[in-house]
Amino acid sequence: MSLSAFYVTGTDTGIGKTVSSTALLHALRARGRRAVGMKPVASGCELVDGQWRNEDALALQAASDPPPDYATLNPYALPQPLAPEIAAAEAGLTLRLDTLVQAFARLRARADTVVVEGVGGWAAPLDAALDQADLVRALRLPVVMVVGLRLGCVNHARLTAAAIGADGLQCIGWIANHVDPRMARQEENLAVLRRRLPMPCWGRIPWQPQPDPTAAAERLRLPD
Numbered sequence: 001m002s003l004s005a006f007y008v009t010g011t012d013t014g015i016g017k018t019v020s021s022t023a024l025l026h027a028l029r030a031r032g033r034r035a036v037g038m039k040p041v042a043s044g045c046e047l048v049d050g051q052w053r054n055e056d057a058l059a060l061q062a063a064s065d066p067p068p069d070y071a072t073l074n075p076y077a078l079p080q081p082l083a084p085e086i087a088a089a090e091a092g093l094t095l096r097l098d099t100l101v102q103a104f105a106r107l108r109a110r111a112d113t114v115v116v117e118g119v120g121g122w123a124a125p126l127d128a129a130l131d132q133a134d135l136v137r138a139l140r141l142p143v144v145m146v147v148g149l150r151l152g153c154v155n156h157a158r159l160t161a162a163a164i165g166a167d168g169l170q171c172i173g174w175i176a177n178h179v180d181p182r183m184a185r186q187e188e189n190l191a192v193l194r195r196r197l198p199m200p201c202w203g204r205i206p207w208q209p210q211p212d213p214t215a216a217a218e219r220l221r222l223p224d
């Protein structure tokens, strides 16, 4: 499988897409690939030297080699920490698909692999007239699903995988992320996910008090 680019979605917001995406960048770089991240749309930013900057985008930039310029990696940095559609409206912006496609093309030209982190869960819209599926279709990307291991995740994982397929897109792998150290029966839940999800598991990221993408990268098994 040529890992030239993929889109990272998850079972929900806050379940480890950024931890997994930065780990994927490190794992790809350990294989000698030029790997760069992208966060097409981010909501929730801080002003840094007069520019809006998002935490996820900065983490992806730090994990990238060669590091892309911020505006290409994160074309839409929406200040408010809200659903993107609402944050875009509050910023007085309409998100443009062609802006995102052009930024992606610039990243793709300079890297062997682009890891694109989505927003929230799969069905979270980017804007009033733009779904994540529209972007993924336009970029022609396969999808990798991060499953945040917590109560309810089997349902969320199966629904997410089904929705990706129903949108005509391909989910090529999933990552188990242990986001909740107190979750009961973690091994049993993992076994259920392995049995029920039709695509291969790319690895399992343990719970870490301070998530470290380099250590997490060692737990990933990417396809050849």
Ligand SMILES: Nc1ncnc2c1ncn2[C@@H]1O[C@H](COP(=O)(O)OP(=O)(O)OP(=O)(O)O)[C@@H](O)[C@H]1O
Pocket (backbone or CB within 6 Å): 010, 012, 013, 014, 015, 016, 017, 018, 019, 020, 056, 119, 120, 177, 178, 179, 205, 206, 207, 208, 209, 210, 211
């Ligand atoms: N394996 C882990 N061990 C410990 N903490 C984790 C782990 N994975 C994620 N976390 C923590 O959970 C929180 C959410 O993780 P992360 O930011 O990667 O999620 P996300 O899906 O990217 O969220 P968003 O929807 O905001 O983009 C962070 O505080 C992160 O440090």
Ligand SMILES: [Mg+2]
Pocket (backbone or CB within 6 Å): 017, 018, 019, 056, 117
């Ligand atoms: Mg994130």
